[in-house]
Amino acid sequence: MEPLDEELTQAEIELPADPMIVNMGPAHPAMHGTVRTVVELTGEVIVKADVQVGYLHRGFEKMCERGTWTQVYPYVDRCNYISPMLNNVGFSLACEKMLGIEVPERCQWYRMALGELARMSDHLTCDGAMAMELGAFTPFLWMIKAREMIWDIMEEESGARLTHSFGRVGGMAAPPTDGFKETARATVDQILKVLEEVERLLLGNRIFLDRLEGIGIVSPEDAISLGWTGPCLRASGVPYDIRKAHPYMRYGDVEFDVPVGSTGDCFDRFMVRIDEMKQCARIITQCLERMADSGPVNVDDPRVMLPPKEDVYNTIEGTIRHFKIVMEGLKIPAGEVYSYTEAGNGELGFYLVSDGSGTPYRVRIRPPCFLVTSGLERVITGQMVADVVPCFGSLNMIGGECDR
Amino acid sequence: MAKALVALLKQSFPSAVLETHSQHGDDTVVVDPGQWHELAAFLKSSPAADMSMLMDLTAVDFPDRDPRFEVVAHFYSLSKGHRLRMKARVGDPAGTHVHIPSICDLWASANWMEREAWDLFGVVFDGHPDLRRILLYPEFEGHPLRKDYDAHKIQPLVEYRDVPSIDKIAPFRSDEGMSFGRQTHDNVPSADAPDPEIFPDSAN
Numbered sequence: 001m002e003p004l005d006e007e008l009t010q011a012e013i014e015l016p017a018d019p020m021i022v023n024m025g026p027a028h029p030a031m032h033g034t035v036r037t038v039v040e041l042t043g044e045v046i047v048k049a050d051v052q053v054g055y056l057h058r059g060f061e062k063m064c065e066r067g068t069w070t071q072v073y074p075y076v077d078r079c080n081y082i083s084p085m086l087n088n089v090g091f092s093l094a095c096e097k098m099l100g101i102e103v104p105e106r107c108q109w110y111r112m113a114l115g116e117l118a119r120m121s122d123h124l125t126c127d128g129a130m131a132m133e134l135g136a137f138t139p140f141l142w143m144i145k146a147r148e149m150i151w152d153i154m155e156e157e158s159g160a161r162l163t164h165s166f167g168r169v170g171g172m173a174a175p176p177t178d179g180f181k182e183t184a185r186a187t188v189d190q191i192l193k194v195l196e197e198v199e200r201l202l203l204g205n206r207i208f209l210d211r212l213e214g215i216g217i218v219s220p221e222d223a224i225s226l227g228w229t230g231p232c233l234r235a236s237g238v239p240y241d242i243r244k245a246h247p248y249m250r251y252g253d254v255e256f257d258v259p260v261g262s263t264g265d266c267f268d269r270f271m272v273r274i275d276e277m278k279q280c281a282r283i284i285t286q287c288l289e290r291m292a293d294s295g296p297v298n299v300d301d302p303r304v305m306l307p308p309k310e311d312v313y314n315t316i317e318g319t320i321r322h323f324k325i326v327m328e329g330l331k332i333p334a335g336e337v338y339s340y341t342e343a344g345n346g347e348l349g350f351y352l353v354s355d356g357s358g359t360p361y362r363v364r365i366r367p368p369c370f371l372v373t374s375g376l377e378r379v380i381t382g383q384m385v386a387d388v389v390p391c392f393g394s395l396n397m398i399g400g401e402c403d404r
Numbered sequence: 405m406a407k408a409l410v411a412l413l414k415q416s417f418p419s420a421v422l423e424t425h426s427q428h429g430d431d432t433v434v435v436d437p438g439q440w441h442e443l444a445a446f447l448k449s450s451p452a453a454d455m456s457m458l459m460d461l462t463a464v465d466f467p468d469r470d471p472r473f474e475v476v477a478h479f480y481s482l483s484k485g486h487r488l489r490m491k492a493r494v495g496d497p498a499g500t501h502v503h504i505p506s507i508c509d510l511w512a513s514a515n516w517m518e519r520e521a522w523d524l525f526g527v528v529f530d531g532h533p534d535l536r537r538i539l540l541y542p543e544f545e546g547h548p549l550r551k552d553y554d555a556h557k558i559q560p561l562v563e564y565r566d567v568p569s570i571d572k573i574a575p576f577r578s579d580e581g582m583s584f585g586r587q588t589h590d591n592v593p594s595a596d597a598p599d600p601e602i603f604p605d606s607a608n
Contacts, residue, residue: 054539061524062548062555097428224456224482227513240482337428338460338478338489349460351476366460366478374516403539 019047024388026055032129033399035373037380037388044384049377053370056403064363068329069095069169072363077163079365080401082125083118083344085154088167093248094339094350095169098332103299107171108249109291113184114157114166116280116287120191121150122344122396123231123273123280130270130393131202134211139198146194149187156183169330170305171298181288188281195277212267216379216391219264226378227371230346232395235272236264242342254286269394304330329358345369345396369395369402406431406486409453417443430489437475437492441505441531447479447488448510455479455488458511461518463525467551471495473527475504499526499550506532524549 025036034055040048060075076087089111096102103111128143151161156177158166166173202208218228223236233240241258243251259275261268298305306325311318334356340349349366372395379391410431414421420439425432435443447455460478471493479488495502506529508514518529519538526547529535537544543562546553 052538054537054541057539059548062553066555100428222512225512227457227459227511227517238482245485335427336430336432338430338487340459347459349478351460351462351478353464362464364460364462364464364476366462370516370520371513374513378512 022385032133032393033397035392035397035399035402037376037392039380039385039388041385044386046380046383046385046388049380051373051376053373054403056399058404060404061363061365064360066359068358069332069360070329072360073165073167074163076365077165078400079367079404080122080344080369080398081162082398083122084162084164085114085118085166086122086341086343087348088164089115090339090341090343090348091350092167092169093341094337094352095332097339098335098337098352098354099169099304101170101299101301101304103171104296105250106292106295107297109287110172110176110297112249112251112254113284113287113291114154116283117150117153117184119344120277120280121147123277124150124191126393126396127198127270127273130390131198131208133389133393134208136202136205136208139201142194142198146191149190153180153183153187156180168298170301175297176291181291184284184288188284192278192281195274199274209267211390212265212270212394214263214265215387216266216383216394217264218375218379222375222378223264226375228346228375229368229371230342230344231272231276232269232372233346234258235261235268237262242340242347246340248341250290253290254283256283266390266394331356331358340366343368345372345398345401365404367401367404369398373397373402406488409486409488412450412452413443413446416446430487432489432491434491434493437494437504440475440492441507443490444477444507444510447490453488454481454483456482458507458513458517459487461514461521463521463527463549465525465549465551467497469493470497472497472499473502473525475521475527477507494527499552502527503530504528505530508532523547526550
């Protein structure tokens with residue numbers, strides 16, 4: 001049989017040399033999150049990329065200006081919906097900084113323990129999704145199962161699995177439950193076992209390593225200039241962790257290490273998250289040890305805390321105080337503050353402007369994801385089109401937080 | 405914390421630093437918007453400041469003031485561990501001429517944050533290489549985080565984008581598609597009424 005292309009000249013057989021524009025997203029089967037990436041390809045190599053975000057923009061910052069300070073909590077919940085507890089605590093700390101109050105020690109340990117659990121769930125999701133997108137479905141299921149265990153604790157504590165709205169200015173919505181320490185300890189042990197299994201399964205896998213090692217390298221200078229924080233910055237070798245650099249709550253009193261990567265490739269970003277989860281486990285164990293079993297959780301400050309229910313029903317002062325805080329909202333003195341905490345993806349900043357009323361004048365949420373995603377263009381340019389998937393996965397872009 | 409830095413700025417740029425204050429431990433300098441870029445470049449290059457990161461850049465709208473907007477930047481130094489907030493007041497009360505130099509060439513992180521401030525506040529960053537909307541779509545009218553943007557405002561339904569290379573028809577006719585895009589506040593029924601030729605039963 002004669003070859004089919006016998007009469008074609010070589011020029012006709014070759015693929016067109018013009019760059020091809022490929023649109024990935026906003027809902028692409030191989031990517032998670034709603035982000036659109038328009039890439040210009042020469043062969044399989046990306047020569048130009050335009051990352052377009054905003055598909056999940058819900059105008060939270062505008063909405064925050066229309067309620068009371070306490071009514072901001074549901075919005076910060078829905079920013080990073082993988083680790084809402086960290087956002088809750090971050091916003092509480094910002095308001096408390098403006099009010100000049102510090103919550104009781106028991107509450108600080110409680111917030112830290114819950115926050116570190118939330119960080120674990122964040123990293124589990126990121127690493128699990130990354131593995132899944134590269135074809136390793138089993139570790140994804142294991143990690144999501146582990147995440148579900150964390151969310152069970154959250155549900156037990158706050159009543160909601162995902163969007164807790166559990167933080168309050170001056171404390172938490174409820175004290176720790178009786179079984180909290182026991183379940184948290186058991187869960188942390190189980191998660192560490194899951195991590196061990198995941199490492200055994202993935203880190204000896206040639207395909208998995210080849211897809212990650214040396215892909216999407218970001219130099220420390222680039223990462224700093226791009227405003228990267230959190231695991232992505234640390235993977236590039238910059239040991240900046242707010243919990244160590246500027247300890248807030250009781251992070252100065254606990255022992256933990258800051259895992260740092262060396263090359264800043266996708267594999268480092270994956271491993272930094274794995275190692276960080278082990279440090280989270282260490283912090284949680286110490287928090288549970290040092291958290292008192294009884295004692296106040298909320299600050300004793302009539303400006304911000306609702307009075308006890310029996311006072312509300314039996315005394316006129318209690319009724320008035322309750323009414324004022326619910327209807328007018330707690331008052332935060334006029335001024336401005338920038339408060340920052342280490343969230344799952346890096347520095348979560350709140351720039352608050354208050355005019356002294358019960359309604360925020362401006363709530364600026366500095367989303368770590370937004371700046372990390374802004375670096376995606378630089379990360380994928382020059383890579384193959386198949387590398388977009390691990391690169392994007394390793395940045396852990398959370399649409400809700402990026403777009404607000 | 406960064407008190408020495410504030411003094412250094414005052415000394416180096418006596419005419420540019422308009423006022424300084426410190427609240428809740430955050431040191432702030434309010435500067436002349438004309439020298440925004442010079443001051444930022446100084447903060448980045450001066451060894452005493454060494455502001456390696458631009459952490460945050462945003463704007464705040466004060467409609468009663470003249471200049472109306474405050475552009476707020478937060479810097480952080482990885483080596484020194486100190487922070488500084490730098491603000492500049494820009495814009496006329498109508499909000500039509502709001503200009504400030506871009507600092508995109510100094511920190512890559514400024515790129516998207518300046519685009520966001522343009523998108524939500526309408527602050528124009530002169531010299532920005534790619535000042536497009538980022539969170540909202542190109543056809544969006546207005547800048548939603550301005551205080552005079554009504555939170556209940558409804559945007560007009562966007563026409564199908566005309567792309568000459570692909571031959572496609574518009575997705576909706578004027579009386580089809582998502583009705584919420586056409587709702588008004590004063591209950592004008594005509595815009596949402598179904599076409600009687602297509603839905604003869606609905607004319608009652």
